[in-house]
Amino acid sequence: xxxxxxxxxxxxxxxxxxxxxxxxxxxxxxxxxxxxxxxxxxxxxxxxxxxxxxxxxxxxxxxxxxxxxxxxxxxxxxxxxxxxxxxxxxxxxxxxxxxxxxxxxxxxxxxxxxxxxxxxxxxxxxxxxxxxxxxxxxxxxxxxxxxxxxxxxxxxxxxxxxxxxxxxxxxxxxxxxxxxxxxxxxxxxxxxxxxxxxxxxxxxxxxxxxxxxxxxxxxxxxxxxxxxxxxxxxxxxxxxxxxxxxxxxxxxxxxxxxxxxxxxxxxxxxxxxxxxxxxxxxxxxxxxxxxxxxxxxxxxxxxxxxxxxxxxxxxxxxxxxxxxxxxxxxxxxxxxxxxxxxxxxxxxxxxxxxxxxxxxxx
Amino acid sequence: xxxxxxxxxxxxxxxxxxxxxxxxxxxxxxxxxxxxxxxxxxxxxxxxxxxxxxxxxxxxxxxxxxxxxxxxxxxxxxxxxxxxxxxxxxxxxxxxxxxxxxxxxxxxxxxxxxxxxxxxxxxxxxxxxxxxxxxxxxxxxxxxxxxxxxxxxxxxxxxxxxxxxxxxxxxxxxxxxxxxxxxxxxxxxxxxxxxxxxxxxxxxxxxxxxxxxxxxxxxxxxxxxxxxxxxxxxxxxxxxxxxxxxxxxxxxxxxxxxxxxxxxxxxxxxxxxxxxxxxxxxxxxxxxxxxxxxxxxxxxxxxxxxxxxxxxxxxxxxxxxxxxxxxxxxxxxxxxxxxxxxxxxxxxxxxxxxxxxxxxxxxxxxxxxxxxxxxxxxxxxxxxxxxxxxxxxxxxxxxxxxxxxxxxxxxxxxxxxxxxxxxxxxxxxxxxxxxxxxxxxxxxxxxxxxxxxxxxxxxxxxxxxxxxxxxxxxxxxxxxxxxxxxxxxxxxxxxxxxxxxxxxxxxxx
Numbered sequence: 001x002x003x004x005x006x007x008x009x010x011x012x013x014x015x016x017x018x019x020x021x022x023x024x025x026x027x028x029x030x031x032x033x034x035x036x037x038x039x040x041x042x043x044x045x046x047x048x049x050x051x052x053x054x055x056x057x058x059x060x061x062x063x064x065x066x067x068x069x070x071x072x073x074x075x076x077x078x079x080x081x082x083x084x085x086x087x088x089x090x091x092x093x094x095x096x097x098x099x100x101x102x103x104x105x106x107x108x109x110x111x112x113x114x115x116x117x118x119x120x121x122x123x124x125x126x127x128x129x130x131x132x133x134x135x136x137x138x139x140x141x142x143x144x145x146x147x148x149x150x151x152x153x154x155x156x157x158x159x160x161x162x163x164x165x166x167x168x169x170x171x172x173x174x175x176x177x178x179x180x181x182x183x184x185x186x187x188x189x190x191x192x193x194x195x196x197x198x199x200x201x202x203x204x205x206x207x208x209x210x211x212x213x214x215x216x217x218x219x220x221x222x223x224x225x226x227x228x229x230x231x232x233x234x235x236x237x238x239x240x241x242x243x244x245x246x247x248x249x250x251x252x253x254x255x256x257x258x259x260x261x262x263x264x265x266x267x268x269x270x271x272x273x274x275x276x277x278x279x280x281x282x283x284x285x286x287x288x289x290x291x292x293x294x295x296x297x298x299x300x301x302x303x304x305x306x307x308x309x310x311x312x313x314x315x316x317x318x319x320x321x322x323x324x325x326x327x328x329x330x331x332x333x334x335x336x337x338x339x340x341x342x343x344x345x346x347x348x349x350x351x352x353x354x355x356x357x358x359x360x361x362x
Numbered sequence: 363x364x365x366x367x368x369x370x371x372x373x374x375x376x377x378x379x380x381x382x383x384x385x386x387x388x389x390x391x392x393x394x395x396x397x398x399x400x401x402x403x404x405x406x407x408x409x410x411x412x413x414x415x416x417x418x419x420x421x422x423x424x425x426x427x428x429x430x431x432x433x434x435x436x437x438x439x440x441x442x443x444x445x446x447x448x449x450x451x452x453x454x455x456x457x458x459x460x461x462x463x464x465x466x467x468x469x470x471x472x473x474x475x476x477x478x479x480x481x482x483x484x485x486x487x488x489x490x491x492x493x494x495x496x497x498x499x500x501x502x503x504x505x506x507x508x509x510x511x512x513x514x515x516x517x518x519x520x521x522x523x524x525x526x527x528x529x530x531x532x533x534x535x536x537x538x539x540x541x542x543x544x545x546x547x548x549x550x551x552x553x554x555x556x557x558x559x560x561x562x563x564x565x566x567x568x569x570x571x572x573x574x575x576x577x578x579x580x581x582x583x584x585x586x587x588x589x590x591x592x593x594x595x596x597x598x599x600x601x602x603x604x605x606x607x608x609x610x611x612x613x614x615x616x617x618x619x620x621x622x623x624x625x626x627x628x629x630x631x632x633x634x635x636x637x638x639x640x641x642x643x644x645x646x647x648x649x650x651x652x653x654x655x656x657x658x659x660x661x662x663x664x665x666x667x668x669x670x671x672x673x674x675x676x677x678x679x680x681x682x683x684x685x686x687x688x689x690x691x692x693x694x695x696x697x698x699x700x701x702x703x704x705x706x707x708x709x710x711x712x713x714x715x716x717x718x719x720x721x722x723x724x725x726x727x728x729x730x731x732x733x734x735x736x737x738x739x740x741x742x743x744x745x746x747x748x749x750x751x752x753x754x755x756x757x758x759x760x761x762x763x764x765x766x767x768x769x770x771x772x773x774x775x776x777x778x779x780x781x782x783x784x785x786x787x788x789x790x791x792x793x794x795x796x797x798x799x800x801x802x803x804x805x806x807x808x809x810x811x812x813x814x815x816x817x818x819x820x821x822x823x824x825x826x827x828x829x830x831x832x833x834x835x836x837x838x839x840x841x842x843x844x845x846x847x848x849x850x851x852x853x854x855x856x857x858x859x860x861x862x863x864x865x866x867x868x869x870x871x
Contacts, residue, residue, distance in 0.1 A: 226731040229723065232716075239710045242672055243702070244724035245693030 005352040012350045018298075021349055025342035026310075033335030042325055050324045051332075055317030062313075063202025067274060069305075069312035070211045071096065071283075074266035075290020076297060076304035077218045078259035082140075084222065084299060085255035086235035086248075091143050091158030092263040093287025094165035098139045099132035099264025101169055103271045104278040106131050107189045108177065121192040128193075129210070129268045136264015137257040139165070144256030148249045162287070170280050177278065185279035195273040205273035212305075214262060219301040221258075231255050263287060296343050314339070368431075369395045369527060369558045370416070375425035377411050385411040387582045388425070393527065398549060398559045400569040400590070402602055403579035404797030405768060409562050412579070413529050417449045418442040429527075448520030449529040452536075454512050456504045462515050463487055463500040466522050490521050494551045509657070510541035517548065528552065529560045534568055538657050539825065539858035546572050564602070564798070566595045567826075578602050603798050614813045622648045622683060622817030623669070623786045629676035630664045630841065639841025641678050646786065646817045651808065652846075653832030654821040655857050661841030662821040663705065666788050669819070670702045671695045683785060696725055701784030703776050705791035705821075707768070711775040714764025718756060719745040721763045722778050744781070752777035753803070769800030776804060780811060787811055790821045805831060825857060839863045 012018075034044030054061040075092045082089040106128035110116040116124055143161060146152040170184070179187040195205040222228040233241040234248040241248050266286075271278060293311055297303030318332030370393040377386040386408045393399055403409045414420045416427065418436030427434055429445060436442040439449070456465050463484050487500040496514045504512060513533065520528055534542045549559055549572055563569060569576055570590060577587045578601040586601050600606060623646040632638045642665060646652050654662050667673045669680055671692040679688045682698055690698065704710040712721050719738070722745040723730050730741045745759035752773040756766060763771060772792065779787065789808065793801045808831055812818050821838075822828050828835055829852060836846045837860035845866020847856065859869040 220735075224735050226727050226734060226736055229720070229727055229736055233713055233724065236713055236715055237709070240713050240724070242692065243670075243704060243710050244713075244727070245691070245696050246727070247691065247693070 003354050003356045005348070006355045008351055008353055017350070021346040022343055025346050026339050029335060029339035029342045032338050033331065036331045036334060037327065040327055042327055047321050047325050047327065051314075051317035051321040053317075054320035055313035059199075060202055061316055061320065063199060063204040064316045065309060065313040066204050066208050067312075068315050069308040070208045070273070071266035071270055071286050072290045072293050072308035072311060073211045073305050074214055074262045074269075075287055076294040076308055077215055077301065078262035079291045079294035080222065080299050080301065080304060081218060081231070081255050081262075082259035083294070084235045085231040085252055086238060087144060087147070087252050087255050087259070088154060089140060089143065089158055089256065089259055090155055090288070090291065091140055091161050092259070092290055093283055093285070094158070094162040095136035095139045095260040095263035096267035096270070096283050096287045097165040097169050099136035099267030100271045100278060100282055101132075101165075101172065101267075102135035102264065103128040103132035103268030104177070104186055104189075107193055107271070108186065110193060111187065111190075124193055125195065125272055128272060129265055132268025132271075133261040133265035136267060137261035139264065140256045140260020141253065143260075144253050148252055169278065169282065173278055173280050179277075183279065186277045188277045189272070193272065194276055195269065203274075205269075207269035207273040210265070210269060214265070215301050215305055218258075218262075222301075227251070227254065263290075266290075292340060296340065311336075367395050369393050369429070371428040372412070372416065373426050373428070375412065375415060375427070376423045377408075377415060377420060378423045384582050386415070386422070389579075389584045391577060391584065393558045393560065395526070395558050396553055396556045397574045398553055398561065398572055400573035400576045401560055401562045401579065402564060402569055402576055402598060404564065404602060404799070405795060406581075406797070407579040407602075408582040409579055410531070413449065413531070413560065413562060416442070417447060417529065443520075443523055443525070446524055446526040447529070448523065448525035448527070450513070450516045450520070450531065450533065452532050454516055456512060456515060458505040459503065461501050461503050462498055462507075462518070465504060465515065466500075466519050487518065487522065490518060494521065494548055494555075496548060508541075509536045510538070510544065513537070513545065514548065517552075525557075527558045527560070529562065531562045532564075533561060534563075534565065535823070536658055538861045539854055540862055542568070565826075566598060569598065570595060580604055599798065613809055619647045619649060620683075622646050623819070624681040625669070626679045626681070628665075628668065628678035628680060630661065630668045631673050631676055632664075632841070642843055644836070644843065646819055648785075648815050648817050649812060650833040651812050651818040651820050651831050653828035653835040654819065654838055655825060655828045655835055656821070656823065656838035656861055658823045660838045660861075662838055663790065664841065665838070666702070666790055666819065666821060670700060670788060693725075693728070696782075697728075699783075699785035700788065701779035701782060701786070702788040703772075703779055703790065703792055705794060707771050707775050708764065712763050712771060714762075714771075716763060717760050718749065718754070718763050718766075718774060719759040721745075721774060722748055722759075725778065726782060748774060748777040748781055751781070752807070769796045769803075772796060772800065772804060776807060780807060784811075784816060786817045786819070788819050791823065792820070793822075793824070793827060825854060828857075829854075837861055837866075 030048055037044040037047055055065050056062055075096065078092060106116065106124060108114065110119060110124040139161065143154055143158045146157050147154040173184045173186060177186045178184060195207050198204055198206055198209065222232065230241070230246045231251045231254070233244065233246055234251045238248050267283070270282065275282060289311060293307040294304045296307035297305070314336050318329065318336065321327065322329045322332060372389065372391040375386050375389040378384055389412055391412065401409050401413070411420065415422050418438045418441055421435070429447070434445065436445070457468065460468070463480060466487060467480065467483055484500040487498065490496070491498045496518055498511065498514050498518055504515065507515065517528070533545060537545060552559060561573065573590045575587060576590055576593065576598060578585050578598060580602060625642055625644040627641040627643060629641045630639065639661060656662055664673060668675050671690060675688055679686055681687065682700065687695055687698055708714050713724060719741050723736065723741050730737050742759055748754065749756060749759060754766070754770050754773045754777065756770065763774060766774065776792065792804050792808065796804065808818060808820065820828070820831060829849070832849055834846055834848050835852045835857065837844045837857055839861060840863065844860040844864065847866065856869050860866060
């Protein structure tokens with residue numbers, strides 16, 4: 001039997017076909033990963049059962065899944081804004097860390113003796129999130145400015161600035177902001193400065209609602225507003241956009257600020273909702289995985305949100321599976337990566353169909 | 363001619379793309395040694411498909427090809443060239459920093475007889491060049507050659523590889539009238555030497571001037587093959603389009619004639635690597651079409667983009683109805699009443715991945731905005747207006763603009779610009795690549811705008827178009843305006859000489 005790819009007359013666009021192909025990709029990815037279970041004489045069936053059960057079918061676990069998905073979503077939304085405007089930004093990791101740093105800075109100022117020590121906790125949180133978003137926006141805005149004004153390479157600059165942010169946080173938690181103790185981390189913020197948990201019995205914090213709200217706002221901006229239209233036009237074809245009187249450079253600057261702001265906000269939310277202190281290794285690739293969720297979500301807001309939850313579930317469920325079965329975490333990471341690759345590969349099936357042809361028997 | 367040897371016989375050639383597109387429907391096409399055949403047809407008639415099948419780029423769905431009496435089917439162009447079939451595309455395939463000889467030797471796996479090394483090859487090039495009057499120096503670098511010379515290098519390349527059948531795709535699109543004459547001279551020599559030549563074209567006067575026979579295609583079918591001497595332009599157009607056409611232009615005498623646009627000592631930014639050009643002075647009045655003739659790439663686009671604000675003026679001023687607009691942005695100039703139909707409608711004039719409605723928003727997004735949000739119902743009404751008024755053939759305004767045919771997309775771009783009632787309308791290459799039916803409509807609309815009092819600046823490389831539409835004609839050469847001639851004084855020789863770089867006072871008697 002042979003198979004070949006044949007171009008479809010019209011590409012598949014219906015939601016159901018996308019869901020079906022995505023499910024197929026997940027199943028194939030899990031089947032491939034299942035092979036890796038065999039040397040450990042572990043049952044893939046049980047492993048995956050524990051993965052999915054923990055990630056999506058236990059209240060506490062699903063709470064964790066949504067907590068993990070929160071920053072992924074926001075980085076994903078930022079990716080949509082920047083990339084659709086033609087600004088291929090890879091610096092979300094840096095923005096997220098800088099936002100976390102900014103948020104922590106405000107929180108530390110609210111400790112006893114700080115300048116914000118007499119401010120109401122809710123206001124401190126609000127200032128902290130706003131300051132985190134601002135710093136994230138400026139961090140990305142600097143990359144945008146270097147690209148737009150001097151023609152710098154946005155990819156290279158953003159990646160280098162990621163390192164700058166990573167080591168800046170390392171420096172702060174190891175030096176100036178370090179709390180007495182074994183770990184390089186800052187003092188823990190008092191409980192009244194934590195984002196409230198919104199579902200009892202889970203760790204799901206109010207930051208998730210902020211992420212959902214930001215998704216709605218970004219959707220309105222991109223799909224309904226003039227600014228969004230002009231950003232999308234700038235990204236699709238800068239020459240046409242300029243011809244249409246759109247100030248491409250200004251729109252790209254705005255997109256950079258929005259994208260960086262979202263990532264910075266995500267960073268501050270992670271501090272106030274999850275860790276409650278600044279520590280080394282805080283982000284660990286969230287700024288990159290968020291880009292992947294946007295790609296998996298085909299650059300749409302709902303798609304990105306769903307992809308973020310699925311990816312969050314894989315992480316949470318994978319950790320649980322590792323704890324329960326004792327399998328090395330590398331297996332889980334391989335399964336994750338295979339699923340992502342296969343999901344991206346289904347893109348081909350939207351425009352092509354697989355044709356099986358059997359050799360004719362006489 | 364009819365008793366000459368049949369070099370090529372294509373029989374019942376059918377080509378389908380997918381299930382629905384029938385690009386060639388049982389085409390018969392013969393070619394004899396020593397004749398020039400014009401392959402005439404509108405866009406989408408199937409001319410290119412047929413030639414690409416012959417050249418080995420496509421495989422026919424059905425039908426057979428006999429070349430020199432042997433049944434053949436070429437897998438790829440390399441095989442076609444080996445058998446003596448050569449094609450010259452509109453874009454030349456030459457390596458600019460290399461010399462003519464280097465370009466000719468490049469890619470030849472087996473060197474032609476008599477060209478064992480670069481020296482003998484140079485000798486051979488000189489011989490062929492002299493024999494056919496090509497006047498090509500084998501040691502000249504391509505980048506130093508004019509467009510007409512480069513085309514002759516392409517011809518030389520085919521002759522060097524012993525091509526017996528030459529296919530030329532729209533060969534005169536980039537040439538001045540003088541260069542066109544020189545090309546026809548070369549083609550005549552090739553014909554008398556026994557070569558067979560196919561010219562793919564839709565320009566009627568060229569068909570009449572050079573061809574022995576005309577093969578007319580329409581909608582994938584070969585509708586007629588006639589001897590040129592026994593036909594007329596009008597008959598050929600009727601065969602090509604399937605109906606009578608009215609390309610006559612109905613102009614009313616303009617009123618007012620106030621100055622609409624004035625360029626004073628306008629210094630246009632030179633292209634990278636090009637030398638600075640003298641400043642431009644120009645007055646454009648309401649109710650007139652000022653044509654800018656010139657070979658492509660002589661500064662027309664740069665001038666118009668500067669007027670539109672896409673390029674910054676180095677010095678000098680641009681005035682719209684007495685108001686200086688030199689420092690306004692493009693969107694401000696649009697709001698002030700300037701519209702622009704760019705030459706590259708797919709790459710610049712439209713956002714081809716977006717809908718017709720989105721494209722109607724382009725350029726006036728502010729007017730469709732309320733409280734920061736786009737008012738889609740307003741945009742829909744505007745889009746439906748453009749579709750109705752200009753007869754854009756589309757299912758609805760949601761349709762992706764890039765899937766429109768060239769003619770319909772141009773109607774959309776022109777319609778959008780015109781629907782904003784511009785005081786000054788800048789138009790470049792409005793009918794490039796359009797078929798005759800669409801040309802009729804576009805020309806009609808340009809004149810309609812003029813008659814209603816708009817000031818139209820029309821840059822085109824098609825002299826026919828310039829002569830048909832303009833009240834006055836300016837000629838540009840290397841960024842400089844060589845002179846402005848009123849329409850009744852303009853003749854092809856005068857304009858042609860100016861297009862080749864001579865000042866008006868040198869050529870006018």
